[in-house]
Amino acid sequence: MKHTLPLLLLFLCRQLPAQNQTSVEWLPQLSFDYRFNERLSANVNTFLEIQSLEKREGEKAQTGFNPQTFNLQAGLAYQWTTILNLSIGYQFGWRDLDEEKKDLEHRSLQQLSGAYSFGKYRLRARFRTEQRYFKQDNYQAAHRWRLRPSLDFPLQGERLDPGETYLNTQWEFLSNVFEDDALRLAEQRAYSGIGWLLFNGYRIETGLEYRSRRNTAGNGFRRRVFWRVNFTFR
Numbered sequence: 001m002k003h004t005l006p007l008l009l010l011f012l013c014r015q016l017p018a019q020n021q022t023s024v025e026w027l028p029q030l031s032f033d034y035r036f037n038e039r040l041s042a043n044v045n046t047f048l049e050i051q052s053l054e055k056r057e058g059e060k061a062q063t064g065f066n067p068q069t070f071n072l073q074a075g076l077a078y079q080w081t082t083i084l085n086l087s088i089g090y091q092f093g094w095r096d097l098d099e100e101k102k103d104l105e106h107r108s109l110q111q112l113s114g115a116y117s118f119g120k121y122r123l124r125a126r127f128r129t130e131q132r133y134f135k136q137d138n139y140q141a142a143h144r145w146r147l148r149p150s151l152d153f154p155l156q157g158e159r160l161d162p163g164e165t166y167l168n169t170q171w172e173f174l175s176n177v178f179e180d181d182a183l184r185l186a187e188q189r190a191y192s193g194i195g196w197l198l199f200n201g202y203r204i205e206t207g208l209e210y211r212s213r214r215n216t217a218g219n220g221f222r223r224r225v226f227w228r229v230n231f232t233f234r
Helices: 006-014
Strands: 021-035 040-056 062-079 085-097 104-117 121-134 142-156 166-177 188-195 203-214 221-233
Touching: none
Parallel strands: 021 221
Antiparallel strands: 021 040, 040 062, 062 085, 085 104, 104 121, 121 142, 142 166, 166 188, 188 203, 203 221
16 A cells, blocks of 8 residues: 555656646645534634645656645534535635745635435535635635535445545536636546544545646646545544
């Protein structure tokens, strides 16, 4: 297993011809969930994007340990029905950490999500609207919409018990809907990971995420491969 992820990262990078820029990054995450009652809950999530390899077209690949973005997110969720969930949140981002001139981001978000189980499989869908405010843009709002279907299921038996593993797969579409060429410049993300339910709701999950979008100029693509590691506790 320890040799599989590096080989897969190398394979993905070699499958990306004719791109402007490709990077391999690490995405450690830490999440805390707290439930007030059966309907109302809170979540705090923090994650750091660390770039370890960057390859620009026509240039030699650069390697190193380069933190890119630090994010801290907090939100409230309300279980509207047995299937639907409503949530709001705020996210602070400290961006371009490897650059001399750093940037700040404030983000507000609103989300509608749903989950439906059939057998041991759980199908989920999430629609999120975001308003992003960057310091370098004088904090003018940039509106982004996100749609993410996902599927997860236990790898042993019909239900997930402590000490057992599960598979989580996701696909996400992100678009700055009110900007020119919003669909053509939209970003797509695909993720697949394996998680372990430890005890008392504690979880650890790791997997690979692939992100792709056209550059703003429309000439070529920006492609990123992430190794995600997430620890959740309650």
